[in-house]
Amino acid sequence: MGLIIFSLLLYLFTLLRGSNKDFFQPEIFLNIYFIILIGLGPIALYFYSENMYLSGNYQNVIQMVLIGYVCINLGYFLASKQTRNVFTNKTYLSPPGGYSSSFKSKLRISAYVFFTIGILASLLFFARTGNIPILAANKEAARVAALAVGGNGYVLYLMSMGMYGVALYAIYAYGYNKDKTQLFLLFAIMGLAMTGTGSRRYILWVCLYLLIAKHYLSSPIPKTRMLVYTFLGLLFVNLFEMFRNPDSMTTTSLSTTFSYRFIIYISNLEKVLTYFMSRDEYEYGGTFFMDILTALPGKQIDYQSWLKKVTNLEFEGFGIPPTLMGDLYVNFGYVGVVLGCTLFGFMVRNIYNSLILKRGSFYNLFLYMAVLEISSKIITSGISAQAISILWLAIFVGLYKVLFKHLALFGGYRNAIN
Numbered sequence: 001m002g003l004i005i006f007s008l009l010l011y012l013f014t015l016l017r018g019s020n021k022d023f024f025q026p027e028i029f030l031n032i033y034f035i036i037l038i039g040l041g042p043i044a045l046y047f048y049s050e051n052m053y054l055s056g057n058y059q060n061v062i063q064m065v066l067i068g069y070v071c072i073n074l075g076y077f078l079a080s081k082q083t084r085n086v087f088t089n090k091t092y093l094s095p096p097g098g099y100s101s102s103f104k105s106k107l108r109i110s111a112y113v114f115f116t117i118g119i120l121a122s123l124l125f126f127a128r129t130g131n132i133p134i135l136a137a138n139k140e141a142a143r144v145a146a147l148a149v150g151g152n153g154y155v156l157y158l159m160s161m162g163m164y165g166v167a168l169y170a171i172y173a174y175g176y177n178k179d180k181t182q183l184f185l186l187f188a189i190m191g192l193a194m195t196g197t198g199s200r201r202y203i204l205w206v207c208l209y210l211l212i213a214k215h216y217l218s219s220p221i222p223k224t225r226m227l228v229y230t231f232l233g234l235l236f237v238n239l240f241e242m243f244r245n246p247d248s249m250t251t252t253s254l255s256t257t258f259s260y261r262f263i264i265y266i267s268n269l270e271k272v273l274t275y276f277m278s279r280d281e282y283e284y285g286g287t288f289f290m291d292i293l294t295a296l297p298g299k300q301i302d303y304q305s306w307l308k309k310v311t312n313l314e315f316e317g318f319g320i321p322p323t324l325m326g327d328l329y330v331n332f333g334y335v336g337v338v339l340g341c342t343l344f345g346f347m348v349r350n351i352y353n354s355l356i357l358k359r360g361s362f363y364n365l366f367l368y369m370a371v372l373e374i375s376s377k378i379i380t381s382g383i384s385a386q387a388i389s390i391l392w393l394a395i396f397v398g399l400y401k402v403l404f405k406h407l408a409l410f411g412g413y414r415n416a417i418n
Helices: 002-017 026-039 041-048 050-055 058-080 101-129 139-148 152-175 181-195 201-217 223-244 254-279 286-293 303-310 323-357 362-381 384-403
Strands: none
Touching: 026 041, 026 058, 026 223, 026 254, 026 323, 026 362, 041 050, 041 058, 041 254, 058 254, 058 323, 101 139, 101 152, 101 181, 139 152, 139 223, 152 181, 152 201, 152 362, 152 384, 181 201, 201 223, 201 362, 223 254, 254 323, 286 303, 286 323, 286 384, 303 384, 323 362, 323 384, 362 384
């Protein structure tokens, strides 16, 4: 096990030491995400509870994690051969130019439009909930209860449009070297609104939107500094969990909270593998539509809650995120894990090639932010659990092109590169 983890870390170290300066390329950003939340899990579990490790099906888990990691990176490698472009420190130093004041105005107005939609949706969410979950006495229970209100999950998706508004304004502010005061005001308001739901990931991604915009449009952020930001983000996640759920056995100390954060996903993967290996039957893609079908009238169970039920787990909260490998195994077995992880890596890296390395437009940069966010969630929860997120992004893009075509956000910044 130690040799496996050492190999994963050594491979990541070679990427960080390479000449490529882009921290947000999939090979670096998503690999760090994978290693921290999944790859380190077996070691963390061994030290956290040796008995739990020895009594579980963790040899198969380690094998599955290794297969998934290698195949995802095989996909990255194959797609990287599709382009000769390499990100360097000089690639995006200059702000885009050559655009009229009308274009700048339309970009700014579009950011305000989506920000306003997000804020109005926030007010609706809290009104339907009857409180602000993060301010409740039992924050975790209030968070779960808020999303249990019929339709609130879809209101939350409307709230996320406010996050997209912040992302667009960040592109405007950094792309045209504007004063950042208003940007950080929008960031603070939207961040507080999303944090009010009791979830921590939203504020982290709004922060990442700002960092990605600065990185590509103003000045590339050094990888060493991004590693510091990564540690601070992980620290925030754990401190937030201790604040949100102080009475849990998993938050008795900061070290316990950190350990649990490392093991939660491989623990879920172990439960999923143990059940479906014993059943020896697969879903053949049926779970990919479970979450989408919850939009139909009546009561339909979502994918993660279904997994919680079939694995006979009892705990407060929602279902279990099975990781990308677990999701693919549930549907297609080991063949699905190998082919699915390779295809996932290939597709994400090809999207990066098209949207970033070929430097198409402001809209491409915004789209890459959204794709990177969904890709990270797919790694930990699987394709099935993110089916609505994928569909929502597709709907958002379609509506944007139809309803806001006059905003002309498809202009390029190709001419800004000397």
